[in-house]
Amino acid sequence: MKRVTAFVGSARKKHTHDAVVQFLSNLQSMGDIEYEIVRLSDYRLEACRGCKVCFAKGEEHCPSKDDRDVLIQKIMASDGVVFASPNYSFHVSGIMKTFLDRLGFAFHRPLFFGKTSTSIVTQGIHGGNKIVGYLDFASWGLGFNTVKGSCHTAFEPMTEKEKQKMDRVLAGQARRYYAILEKPAYPVPTLFKLMIFRFSRTSMRLELDDRSRDYRYYMEKGWFESDYYYPTRLGVLKKGAGKLFDLVQARVTRAKYR
């Protein structure tokens, strides 16, 4: 049995909610899936105050006392998640952005390895594909194995043709998502992902010290020495590329302080 949690950034049960339900019932038709739909508007989420205490000292020192940790626990208890949002003013809805900001520390200290994610965006007219790209990139940055999301365009009420198109796209997305959910959860990173890891750990090693929570986290995880965030078998080419990325970033960082 796999557990999937969908985080929905619309306060009403309309297009975004319906698309999520359709996606999840597709998943259930493929295997043993238990799911929960979490409407973010049912939870207390405060706007990030920007103090950066979570980066420097740890997320437990955040001055906002809201439902962030309840939602993080839901992710932790899941094998996969869905980030679903309507397009509001050419971006995710405010509540979805607030949620992602509340997870901001985990962009520095990724947490959600081995879990699958995807995104669903609905919109009236235009701009949603960029939002899908944003959500997919953000969830990858949090550590998820990300399956490309989808954008669905419809006025109200949704026409039969729009509904058929949405169902078709969501069926394909659910198939791809299910395949990743079922696969080994720690895939070999692409060259790009490897580069991001090696660049960030090298600059962190050279620019921070053990007064920083980020630095200590990387130390605890062994990330200053490891090939990647998690044990993986890099081929000869990627091993070499990894070393090169470390060297390049070390030169760039040192040049910054010269």
Ligand SMILES: Cc1cc2nc3c(=O)[nH]c(=O)nc-3n(C[C@H](O)[C@H](O)[C@H](O)COP(=O)(O)O)c2cc1C
């Ligand atoms: C405040 C607000 C801003 C919106 N901005 C856009 C927009 O920039 N582009 C767009 O295509 N649709 C926009 N829409 C339309 C919604 O994205 C669309 O109706 C969506 O399907 C609503 O999702 P829901 O039914 O789950 O609430 C906006 C709607 C609202 C309420």
